[in-house]
Amino acid sequence: EVQLLESGGDLVQPGGSLRLSCAASGFPFNNYYMSWVRQAPGKGLEWVSSINPSGGVTYYPGSVKGRFTISRDNSMNTLYLQTNSLGVEDTAVYYCATGYKNMGGYWGQGTLVTVSS
Amino acid sequence: DVVVTQSPLSLPVSLGQPASISCGSSQSLVHSDGNTYLSWFQQRPGQSPRRLMYKVSNRDSGVPDRFSGSGSGTDFTLKISTVEAEDVGVYYCMQGTHWPRTFGQGTKVEIK
Secondary structure (H helix, E strand, O other): OOEEEEEOOOEEOOOOOEEEEEEEEOOOHHHOOEEEEEEOOOOOEEEEEEEOOOOOOEEOOOOOOOOEEEEEEOOOOEEEEEEOOOOHHHOEEEEEEEOOOOOOOOEOOOEEEEEOO | OOOEEEEOOEEEEOOOOOEEEEEEEOOOOEOOOOOEOEEEEEEOOOOOOEEEEEOOOEEOOOOOOOEEEEEEOOEEEEEEOOOOHHHOEEEEEEEOOOOOOEEOOOEEEEEO
């Protein structure tokens, strides 16, 4: 059974940082592109980042480029998202998901990041 | 960025009746590899999103066959042949052809 389990969400002050993790199991993690998608409270879905299977190629939208860094540890079957210079607009549930073109074959349960003073 | 626009944003439907959601993109979603990367997702209240369709019309495993996807280029449709109570939720389309990936605003399906 495929499982994606996010962790690391927390309450953080504006300007702060958090590292989110996504532990994967039940599929050959090192063969898959992986992505992060977020959802602000009561709002729609927003793609945040994607990474290729080896971890050597990464993709970001303009809203997070330069502040967020996606990475992976294939030996630990874990995906990461380092988030820096957080603003209130980054408050959201962050989901990890498989894929990048046909994104979202599998999703985690999400982890909540709240940016507030 | 490619703008993805859904309509309607709210869709009250009676049980057993059909439903249809439209999704339009500001650019063609035909990729240089020849595929069209348009996916549909369902998000039930309080749950993570679930993919229903990929590459326009390919149904994911476990998705009931009352769901169907169609379209090409810039215009796409998700149809539910007969709405059931478990279909309540928000439906999103997403394009996976261009960077950045973009989602539609979401269509809220509710029982009338």
